[in-house]
Amino acid sequence: MTPLLDLPSTHAASLSWRGLPAAQQPEWPDPAGLEAAVATLTASLPLVVPRECDLLKARLAAVARGEAFLVQGGDCAESLDATDAGSLLRTAGTLQQLATVFGYMMSLPVVTVARMAGQYAKPRSAATELRDGVELPAYRGDAVNGQAFTAAARTPDPHRMVRVHQHSAATLNLIRAYCGSAQASPAHAVEGLRRFADAAPERARYAPLTEDIARAGGFTGTGDGWHTPGELFMSHEGLLLDYESALTRVDAVTGTPYATSGHLLWIGERTRRADGAHVEFFSRIGNPVAVKTGPSVTGDELLRLIDRLSPDDEPGRLTLVARMGARRVREVLPRLVERVAAEGRTVGWVCDPMHGNTVTAPSGHKTRRFDDILDELSGFFEVLTGLGAHPGGVHLELTGDDVTECLGGGAGITPPDLPLRYRSACDPRLNGHQSLDLAYRLLELREAVRAPGVPEALR
């Protein structure tokens, strides 16, 4: 029998990025510790296998062709101390409920991808944090250091990467069990939507919409048989190159290296330079990959990234995640979408309406306004649809828990509410209700646009 994977080897993906500029890497204080952690990871089991990554790539090819919609979401930063199975399952459930609403809205099958089982490393705007005259290294995610503001916690510890691998394996194990259970069925998702709609301040509008969704059979577009209810893929930002390359394995069948830390990895806004180490590493792996792009990206830069990451123009290989901010999306995105289309490149276009809309509340909490998030998302739909392109999906920071991190939404979280249940280790997430509220509000906006009298180009 052909083995699923070769043993780890010194293949190009683990080597070629070294020596290139690698932004946002920790300053590990202990080279021997780093070497030991990398050796442990190199000898560790893969979390995912190439066949699963290829399946996701095939799903994302449908997104790129305009035949499917991507729902991607989860924590900004997972925590190694979080051992709350309920919380993981609530987030997985929220993703599936969102998939149900968006599938109905788009009349398309949905591919669902969690920011989970690996989302432990954070790029930061500033390398250090200053509090009361004390300056310490910034928190860079649980894969690197601790959140507590002490010199001990903030010192990068490479052994944390080993703990991340173990914790991700346990998370994935739970999610795989969930995906095979009745809890992950479309009927269960519809029940969750009914509970949400019945309790929402907008009940009079949302309850009938929910019945329309239920009548459509939960997920739509399942007729061709490719959508498996309960199918949930794992993704994270591939930021820590020592971690990612130590977990890269060669597919024995094709000889292609795959990052086995997750199904889909993305490159963040701060590490996407085309001649940098991240792009080089990503160019060598067979996984489906994504790149986040903010408003400063030029058309030429984007084309260069596409050339580097998807030279064969394989559909599903590359997803572009636009995070422009509500104020800029309508101005900046059209020329980029037009340029990529003019060059005949096949990518999926997805909107992250979170990272361009972060503000600081008077209390000092990082937060985002629900209305800005909705506005960027509707701007994204306007732009893509107006150009005859496919609005391919959403990328959200969210949790199924009842946190108070973003402002507004149906339940109307206000600035004084923020400290009540602000639990994010990094950026503010939509809570379960705000996430569904966003989907229903967008659905209402889309239905209004589809009403008679609206020009065809905008529908």
Ligand SMILES: O=C[C@H](O)[C@H](O)COP(=O)(O)O
């Ligand atoms: O999640 C994304 C980034 O890590 C985060 O937005 C950076 O935040 P900062 O500007 O507080 O460093």
Ligand SMILES: C=C(OP(=O)(O)O)C(=O)O
């Ligand atoms: C770091 C993130 O985003 P971006 O790279 O878009 O800033 C993130 O997704 O948490």
Ligand SMILES: [Mn+2]
């Ligand atoms: Mn974030």
